[in-house]
Amino acid sequence: MKEVVCIYNAKGGLLGEISYLCKRVTAQSHCELCEISHGANPLGKKEWKLLSDRFPLPVHTYHLNEADDLACKAAEGNFPVVLLRSGKDYEVLMDASDLKSCRKSPSIFFLKLAKKLNILF
Numbered sequence: 001m002k003e004v005v006c007i008y009n010a011k012g013g014l015l016g017e018i019s020y021l022c023k024r025v026t027a028q029s030h031c032e033l034c035e036i037s038h039g040a041n042p043l044g045k046k047e048w049k050l051l052s053d054r055f056p057l058p059v060h061t062y063h064l065n066e067a068d069d070l071a072c073k074a075a076e077g078n079f080p081v082v083l084l085r086s087g088k089d090y091e092v093l094m095d096a097s098d099l100k101s102c103r104k105s106p107s108i109f110f111l112k113l114a115k116k117l118n119i120l121f
Contacts, residue, residue: 002084002085002086003057003059003084003085004057004058004060004083004084004093004113005060005062005071005082005083005085005090006033006037006060006061006080006082006083007062007063007064007067007075007080007081007082008031008033008034008061008062008064009030009032009033009064009080010031010063011064031079032096032102032104033061033082033099034080035104036048036109037061037106039104048106051106051107055110055113055114055121056114064079070090071085071090074091074092078095078096081095081096082098093113093116093117094113
């Protein structure tokens with residue numbers, strides 16, 4: 001079965017979230033995927049949830065410390081990243097520049113994702 005794996009450029013958990021917020025405020029780090037899926041809302045954008053639930057493939061998001069080793073290896077240290085998982089194999093679908101071109105919009109993200117996967121959405 002195929003699935004979409006999205007990995008943020010941030011660690012999960014309370015300390016990870018605080019660290020990301022501090023780095024973001026001081027312009028030391030940024031995550032375009034965070035902007036698309038959450039923006040300023042720590043609970044996430046409703047539009048992201050709605051579209052990810054409707055997408056033809058399962059869409060899963062992970063923080064750096066939650067992603068499996070094979071996914072991180074496929075990303076080659078470039079985060080945030082969106083991968084296609086087929087069994088144990090991963091393929092990079094979108095990198096940080098692709099995510100930036102989505103202009104923080106879940107709608108644009110899912111349309112671009114569908115186009116890359118040649119899926120009607």
